[in-house]
Amino acid sequence: MIRRSVGFMESFYRKDSTGTKATHYCPGCGHGIIHKLIAEAIVDLGVQDRTIFVSPVGCGAFCYYYFDCGHVAGPHGRASAVATGIARALKDKVIIAYQGDGDLGAIGFNNAFQAANRGEKFACFFVNNSIFGMTGGQMAPTTLPGQKTTTSPFGRDVAQSGHPLRVCEVLSQLEAPVYIERVSVADTKRIMQARKAVRKAIEIQRDGKGYAFVEFLAQCPTNWRLDALKSSDFVTEEMEKYFPLGCFRDRSAEAPASYAPVPQKSLAELFGEGESARDQEPDLSFAERSFKFAGFGGQGILSLGLVLAEAAGRAGHYVSWFPSYGPEQRGGSASCSVVLSGREIGSPSVDRPDVLVALNQPALERFLPAVHPGGVVVYESAIQMELNPPAGVRVFPVPALRLAVENEVPKAANTAMLGAMTALKLHPLGEEEILAVLRDSFHGKANLVEKNRVIFRKALEWVQQNPC
Ligand SMILES: Cc1ncc(C[n+]2csc(CCOP(=O)(O)OP(=O)(O)O)c2C)c(N)n1
Ligand code: SF4
Numbered sequence: 001m002i003r004r005s006v007g008f009m010e011s012f013y014r015k016d017s018t019g020t021k022a023t024h025y026c027p028g029c030g031h032g033i034i035h036k037l038i039a040e041a042i043v044d045l046g047v048q049d050r051t052i053f054v055s056p057v058g059c060g061a062f063c064y065y066y067f068d069c070g071h072v073a074g075p076h077g078r079a080s081a082v083a084t085g086i087a088r089a090l091k092d093k094v095i096i097a098y099q100g101d102g103d104l105g106a107i108g109f110n111n112a113f114q115a116a117n118r119g120e121k122f123a124c125f126f127v128n129n130s131i132f133g134m135t136g137g138q139m140a141p142t143t144l145p146g147q148k149t150t151t152s153p154f155g156r157d158v159a160q161s162g163h164p165l166r167v168c169e170v171l172s173q174l175e176a177p178v179y180i181e182r183v184s185v186a187d188t189k190r191i192m193q194a195r196k197a198v199r200k201a202i203e204i205q206r207d208g209k210g211y212a213f214v215e216f217l218a219q220c221p222t223n224w225r226l227d228a229l230k231s232s233d234f235v236t237e238e239m240e241k242y243f244p245l246g247c248f249r250d251r252s253a254e255a256p257a258s259y260a261p262v263p264q265k266s267l268a269e270l271f272g273e274g275e276s277a278r279d280q281e282p283d284l285s286f287a288e289r290s291f292k293f294a295g296f297g298g299q300g301i302l303s304l305g306l307v308l309a310e311a312a313g314r315a316g317h318y319v320s321w322f323p324s325y326g327p328e329q330r331g332g333s334a335s336c337s338v339v340l341s342g343r344e345i346g347s348p349s350v351d352r353p354d355v356l357v358a359l360n361q362p363a364l365e366r367f368l369p370a371v372h373p374g375g376v377v378v379y380e381s382a383i384q385m386e387l388n389p390p391a392g393v394r395v396f397p398v399p400a401l402r403l404a405v406e407n408e409v410p411k412a413a414n415t416a417m418l419g420a421m422t423a424l425k426l427h428p429l430g431e432e433e434i435l436a437v438l439r440d441s442f443h444g445k446a447n448l449v450e451k452n453r454v455i456f457r458k459a460l461e462w463v464q465q466n467p468c
C-alpha cells in the first residue's frame with residue numbers, strides 16, 4: 001500500500017471538512033509532486049521538527065494545510081525576505097521558501113535576488129509553471145515566447161514583453177549561492193533527479209552551509225488548457241528548450257558547515273520554579289512573561305518596551321518586542337508588546353498580558369480587561385478612573401509623571417515606570433542591567449543619562465516605600 005509521507009499531516013485539518021484527505025491542487029499539477037518530494041526529504045533527513053516552511057501567494061499558498069512542520073505565510077513575493085528574517089533569528093532551523101514564478105520572478109524578484117546575493121541560509125524552491133496559476137493564467141516572467149495566456153492571447157511577444165526570465169542563469173552570476181539546479185517533474189526519470197536536488201538543498205540547510213536554489217519546471221494543466229499527459233509533454237518539449245535542465249552550481253562539498261544547536265535553557269533555570277503557574281492564584285513566578293506597554297504617542301512607550309527587551313536579550317533571555325505603529329505615532333495611543341522567555345517565543349503578539357503598564361486612561365480602558373488572571377497592572381497614578389480589574393489582577397498606581405517632572409525630564413515617565421517595575425520584580429533583571437541599556441540609548445548625552453538614572457532610582461524607592 002502506498003502511504004502518505006509522515007512529512008504531511010495525517011489529515012489536512014486546516015481545510016474545510018470537504019477536503020481533509022485531498023490537496024486543493026488540480027489533477028496533474030506539478031505542485032503536488034514537488035510537495036511529495038519535500039515531505040519525504042524532511043522526514044528522511046531527520047529535520048522535520050526543525051523545518052520552517054515559508055509559503056508564497058499563488059497556488060502554493062496553502063502549503064501550510066499539508067506539511068507537518070513550522071509555517072509562516074509570506075506576503076506576495078516576500079517569501080525570500082521572510083525566510084531571511086527567520087534564518088537570521090533562528091539559526092538552527094531548516095528554512096524553506098517556496099515560491100512560484102509570478103511570486104518570485106515578478107513581484108518578488110528583487111528580494112529573492114538580494115537574498116541569494118547575500119547567501120542567506122535557506123532553501124528556495126522555485127516552481128516555474130510559466131504562468132500565474134492561481135489568478136487564472138496571466139503571463140508570467142517565465143512565459144515562453146509565443147505562449148498564449150489570458151494576458152497574451154496572441155502569444156508572448158518578446159518585443160513588447162521581454163524575454164522569459166531564466167532565474168537559475170541569473171543567480172549563477174552571484175558569488176554567494178552554494179547550490180543552484182534546474183529540474184523538472186514531467187516524468188519519472190526527471191522526478192528522480194528532482195528528488196536528489198530537493199534532498200541536496202535540504203541537506204545544505206541541515207548542515208548550515210548556505211543558500212540553495214532549486215527551480216522546478218512544473219505543469220499547470222488547468223491554465224495551459226491541456227490534459228495531464230499533454231502538460232507533461234509541454235514541459236519536456238517546450239519549456240526545457242528555453243530552460244535547460246542541469247546543475248549550475250554545487251559548492252556543497254567545500255562550503256563550511258555551521259550548524260550548531262541553539263542551547264535551550266530550562267525555564268526553571270532562567271526564572272526559577274513554577275513554569276505552569278499561569279492558571280493558579282496570583283503568582284508572578286511563572287516563566288514566560290508577557291508585557292503590554294501603552295499610553296500616548298510621545299510618552300516613550302515603544303522605548304520603554306525596547307529597553308526592557310534589550311536588557312533581557314543581553315541577559316540571555318529569549319525576547320520579542322512588537323510595536324504598534326500607524327496613526328498612533330502622531331499623538332494618539334501607542335502600544336507595544338514584549339515577551340521574555342526561557343525558550344523560543346511562539347508569537348510576539350500579546351493579547352492577554354501578564355503585566356500591563358499604562359500611562360494614560362485610554363490604555364487602561366482598552367487593555368485592563370485583558371490582563372491575565374494573576375497578572376499585574378502598573379499605571380500612572382494621575383489617571384482619575386475607577387478601576388475594575390479582572391479577578392486576581394493586582395494594580396499599582398505609580399506617580400511616574402510627577403517623578404519625571406520633579407526631576408526635570410517630563411518625558412521620562414517611561415523611565416520611572418522601569419524603576420517601578422524593577423522594584424516590583426515584574427521582570428527578572430537587576431537595576432544595573434536596565435541602567436546599562438539606558439546609558440547606551442542616551443549615548444553621548446551624559447546629562448540625560450544621569451537624570452534618567454535618578455528618575456529610575458526615585459521610582460524604585462517610591463515603590464519600596466509605598467507598598468500597595
Ligand atoms: C500584492 C498582490 N498583488 C497581486 C496579487 C494577485 N496574485 C495572487 S497569486 C499571483 C501570481 C501567482 O503566480 P505564481 O507565483 O506563478 O504561482 P502559481 O499559482 O502559478 O503557482 C498574483 C499576481 C496578490 N495576491 N497580491
Ligand atoms: S491552477 Fe495550475 S498551478 Fe494552480 S493548482 Fe491548478 S494546475 Fe496547479
Ligand SMILES: [Mg+2]
Binds near residue numbers: 101127129132
Ligand atoms: Mg506560476
